[in-house]
Amino acid sequence: MGKRLWVERNKDGSWDAYSDEGAHIKFGKGKGQFNPGDLMKIALAGCGALSSQFAIENSLGEGKGARIVVDGTYDPDDDAYLNFTEQVDVDATDAHLSQEDADKLEERIRRHIAKACTVEHTYEHETPVRLSVKVRH
Template identity: 35%
Template sequence: MRRYTGHSSRGAEVLVGSEDVDGVFTPGELMKIALAACSGMSSDSPLARRLGDDYPATVRVSGAADRDQEVYPLLEEKLEIDLSGLDHEEKTRLLTVVRRAVDQVCTVGRTLKAGTTVDFRVVDVGA
């Protein structure tokens, strides 16, 4: 099977391929990683303000593909963090601020929720 390499303008690389290729991410896995990273980055400021810069957190995104339709009908996202040091009111307030930050700033999540137009073209570079 083929392996593809994605490049960023800042020199980063990511290996992409199908599930039967070792050492690569599938496009679906990359979408989930992008969503988790975006939510984590969007929630970082309010969490760091309340919990300190070194708070441990994990963002997990799961969801199975519907192979008949070739879509992910549901992505479930969980931010795992220890809030045991907060009382109920502090926790409620922080969760409200975090949800608002993610809803307002996470471009990946906002795009997935809204849907987007994809303009796919094939360009002949040999001409």
């Protein structure tokens, strides 16, 4: 099983998410807060960023990365996202790549994301969720 995660409600109505390794993020439905749908998009973008990091740094140098923008089509009738669009932008202007090298880097990025992005793999499959509710009294 993976890393244990949990969320807790704050008095102001926002929520905090925690991991047993010490990670933390605040979310909610208020202005300036990420909502759960936003977190889904962040998970996809973050997975693409981490999956592509090796290919980009290998070609452009340590510390280089991509800007990844994710958008989605939301269906209010089903309260679900129908699809996501992920745009990976790499600024390689300082590297002065030839068109051939830029094309090779693009292909490497695509392969790395296709191979290593667990979030994308999960979103592409129907993923059952088993819900358990316990009320302490």
